[in-house]
Amino acid sequence: MRVTIADVAREAGVSKTTVSRVVNLKGEVDGSTAARVREVIAQLGYVPSSGAVGLARGSSRTVGMLVPSLTWPWMGELLQGVVDTVEAADYGLLLFTCNRGADSVERFTTQVSARAFDGLVVIEPENTLHRLTALHRSGLPIVLIDDRGHHPDFPSVVTTNHEGGASAARHLRAAGRTRPLVVTGPRHFGCVRDRLAGFRSVLPEGPVVDGDFTELGGRLAVEGLLAEGVEFDSVFAHNDVTAAGVLRALRTAGRRVPDDVAVVGFDDIPMAEHTEPPLTTVRQPTRQMGEAAARLLLGHLGGAPAPRRPVTLPTELVVRRSAP
Amino acid sequence: MRVTIADVAREAGVSKTTVSRVVNLKGEVDGSTAARVREVIAQLGYVPSSGAVGLARGSSRTVGMLVPSLTWPWMGELLQGVVDTVEAADYGLLLFTCNRGADSVERFTTQVSARAFDGLVVIEPENTLHRLTALHRSGLPIVLIDDRGHHPDFPSVVTTNHEGGASAARHLRAAGRTRPLVVTGPRHFGCVRDRLAGFRSVLPEGPVVDGDFTELGGRLAVEGLLAEGVEFDSVFAHNDVTAAGVLRALRTAGRRVPDDVAVVGFDDIPMAEHTEPPLTTVRQPTRQMGEAAARLLLGHLGGAPAPRRPVTLPTELVVRRSAP
DNA sequence: CTGAAAGCGCTTACAG
């Protein structure tokens, strides 16, 4: 049978109130009384029921995390950052995904109303910002990890997409490249517009092809341009997966990397080290973004005021052989 | 303010008992009464507090998941399998990691005693089997996803490591390779011993080098053997990350893959498609293993008897260019 | 078919 606070109280010859005070270090308790209670607690192996504590206190000491997918290449690092921070603060982490669209968001909203968690870290699933805003207005603390370049009403963590694009361009320009091809991600993502604008601010010339963040997209972009006879001496792909497709298409076409064409990606996912040649890329501080988001949320739950501007973490150019 | 069952009862002019019956579809309730209650529920937006329900019922409708790390390459797929299954059953998923050793396991054990979840899916962190066994004995339903070849007292999900190794060997033999190099993982993992034994049952000859599941390990193994002048016409690496190191070392040494040396990995992580050449590998059904583990646990929570033998999901050889 | 009451395991004014 489960050991309850009543068992401890009886065994120690005190009231439940006193046991509670000892457990929570709240209020004055006589030294010897406290010692006796602690002894009984250890002896019985008493651990307060999180459910009962939550009900009595009106909070669950748990934060929720909502992600569109767990299989995206940078998700593991991000999640690890969140989990580490949350666990260090003795909170639990309730994980939700919404890869089945409206249905799962519905289900999720129910969990919110059920008060299953005190606050939420979210990577925005497409077209959910208005729902999240509604939840936030109704009192749920939310922090957004923004990979799309949105600017919601609630706190968010972003990276320097514009500067990241610019740094890629500066690196290519310094290497003497003048005719870059840009393979973008979906244009309706704010981050894509920022990366492109940053790149263009340094290297305004050269073709642009719309990609879709997939390997195939990168491959088709390069194949198409080569077929048309369009020349370029470098490629800036808006994510690493696309860059992998670019590398493959170039190899198939007999173009040497980096001699004929230098290639730069974005993200620095684990794969980037293992392409041939290894990929020069703009690193997103994914893990740190997760940590920052969790810290922001925990701080807010602890009463700290929410920052009015997005928390911005810098990208970093990682130079490997595809663009030395 | 939060809407409670009392609010609904008052508004509908019935008792809390009746509201509870309507919500949980339990016991007889007059049709028109039920309809009225449902109307009020919808109108007030009532959602039962998960904490209170859990306390009253003695269960949390939440399962825990304990993983050693979230950044391992196949963890995303596995987690997605677990989450999808758990969410579909209307359970919550509480995520724990234990990358800080004993401390985090301690913290985790506390959560168990706090009854924060009803059952546990676990990927075994090193040296924790005895603790898990103790938790299981004390009444916590546990399902192990076993990547190590253990055989615990509680239900587990495994893949066919022996047959996977054998299939790699058959594939190489059919391609006329006779002098394979095997680069293993850590020898104390049961899965490593199984993969090796399976491979050896088909191709008993050739050198074996101990690896450690890292890229560097694979690279060093090949470099060492080439330096010693040991000849081999193929490599079976015990995971894909090691195989990536093998490919790199071979390329550096000027050996062509697959012409001079064919390479087969294990796992089929996302990277395997993107190495040069793309990697032939023994696919672990990671996502399905997650799904199976979650189903097993949910079934057990629902009263189904636990299977006495590990649930075994088959590996599958995925042929790409590194070993056609 | 329906409800009053006890109970789940805690916390927290309030009173002493």
Added chain:
DNA sequence: CTGAAAGCGCTTACAG
């Protein structure tokens, strides 16, 4: 310094 009692929001015998 300590405790009795109410309350958190539910569920579930039990009685009618």
